[in-house]
Amino acid sequence: MVDCGCESSLPRSTLARQGTSGTLKTTIPDIDTPALLIDLDRMEANLDRAASYAEAHGLSLRPHTKTHKSTLIGGMQLERGATGLTVAKVGEAEVMAGGPVPDLLVAYPVWGEGKWARLLDVAQTVPVTVALDNLEAATGLQRHARRVGVALRILVEADLGMRRCGLPPGESLIALATAIARMPPLRLEGVMFYPGHINLAAPDGEVALAKLATDLDSVLAGFKKNGLPTGVVSGGSTPTLYHSHRIPGLTEIRPGTYVFNDCTQVAMGACGWDDCAASILTTVVSTPRPNAVVIDGGSKTFTSDPLRPRGEATFGRVLELPGARFHKMNEEHGMIDLSKHDGPPARIGQRLRIVPNHVCVTVNMHERAHGIRGESVERSWPVEGRGKLQ
């Protein structure tokens, strides 16, 4: 039974049927396209596997909600033992604070009076940790934490090779941590890093992981030498998820993409095709030339994120048409080449399900997700964190 009441994604015939009987099952053909489908069996298996791994290795699991953007799935992660949830933006923290979360990490150097005030509003309902790499953000957060009289936990962000945010191991990192340790009601808890640069399917993957472990070791030694806390050492991405126990000192992991997986995770060896729980349901709207198919979803549905790391220039895997190449997109048009597809030609009106290159940004394009088992649509839910840019 669908719980969405979303007229724009279910044709009126279905709604009418439901309206009169209230019991008819919704199936995939009832969903209009393009639409985000989540295979619930696969998603639950992905959640279970990560939870078991974290428990077996004594790691706290704090999933990043950037992928599902939903309090419903956040709740499923918490039911399976996650100790809290991770977000990037204050707007996402506000969304997740509306769910059953006991504890939030904002893995982002939050900046600005408006955002600090909003974050401290959240921190009055749910304990909040912020990860940051600069004293300016810490000073602003301290001011607002004092104003409302709430303690705010802080992790300093180290750059262990990602070259995004974070200070490199060394004096500047220790100096920042030392300063923050003396800025009550901020409470320094430890270190955060993001190992997004590590691709264990690449030739240099193992070397990069070993270097990261060495660098983290030196950071933790510096913290201990300076009397700084190392109670929380938070790292972990989906590609490194099941290698987390190989990073000494790590206490917490923050995978996000593992909940659904995508073509990029398969290309990086982080999962198989059968672990990909998310697909976009599309319809063939034009077959203008031999072997050319146009579907009703393009960059507004999938985003134009390329296949990483440096894969073929395609935009997803077409489940129903082996060998098909989803090679080009405009905003509302997806162009699929069937010249290497063995099978009957596609027909107008045919439904095609496509596993996206990068599921996090694809989910962000959709207002609702439809959870399926086989052909049955078991439930639908809003993507509440969608588009929370601030």
Place this chain on the structure above:
Amino acid sequence: MVDCGCESSLPRSTLARQGTSGTLKTTIPDIDTPALLIDLDRMEANLDRAASYAEAHGLSLRPHTKTHKSTLIGGMQLERGATGLTVAKVGEAEVMAGGPVPDLLVAYPVWGEGKWARLLDVAQTVPVTVALDNLEAATGLQRHARRVGVALRILVEADLGMRRCGLPPGESLIALATAIARMPPLRLEGVMFYPGHINLAAPDGEVALAKLATDLDSVLAGFKKNGLPTGVVSGGSTPTLYHSHRIPGLTEIRPGTYVFNDCTQVAMGACGWDDCAASILTTVVSTPRPNAVVIDGGSKTFTSDPLRPRGEATFGRVLELPGARFHKMNEEHGMIDLSKHDGPPARIGQRLRIVPNHVCVTVNMHERAHGIRGESVERSWPVEGRGKLQ
């Protein structure tokens, strides 16, 4: 005076000020980031110029609303003489039908019972034309048009080199048009094409334009020979906008991007930097290494659309930092390299305005737009057509 009441994009201090006085002017520093800014002077100049051009050349101007996705700006286009508006999706038609539009073109081969029913609902309030390239869609639309007793105007879509939707010039196109001309209450009005493949800044641009004119001529000759109507011949993109008079037989143009322009339009020679009306206001949240700046917007704010045609791998032009290279994005992080920037280093908290690569998809990531003149925020409006995938 801001008319948005959007708490998430204006800090509470501003809202409080407005609440007590109701008269204080909002300025750019009052807007939280990331946020979509529209320079109203530039936008109005873009609208005026296209309207004057269309009038001078006796062309109907039917702007594609995919770029602004707003009934407010659609209204401004209509006030300046646009004969109607263009949309791609039924959901966009529903949005625009809520504005002052006299007439809508759905430039997309709409497919499916649910969408046909919704489109005919729209067609009962606003005259609708649909462009399509297949008999299957025409048959479905005919059935629904009969059901509600409304005439639906049809353009057949020709492929004049874009290789997306549309049938090539020749027998199949004539056969489709002939069939539709006998399918009341569908009413064939003429031909549509999209010249999105033409880049007049490229070496082969003029050749491609000449070929398109020749192909269109042969299509129109075929229509006339077969007694098919050519009252509407709809083409035109932003890059070809001011060359439309060079395409004999054209009666209508459908530019979209011209309202705001972007880095790609500049790269294609379709406009100058001073014609770019849209920018994303961002904040520097981290300066982790020398010459490295991280801003609070990445692919969730800009999308990862590359600079076309085949430009440098950058994601926008940083207005405040000449020479800066916006070279990498993750979802919430934008990475800017300052090694070729002459000037003081960026500081945490600094605001940077960035002209996006592809403004249509960037606008789609934002719930609201803020219209500015100089430093003043004159008005804000919802991006109502945002995310209307269906």
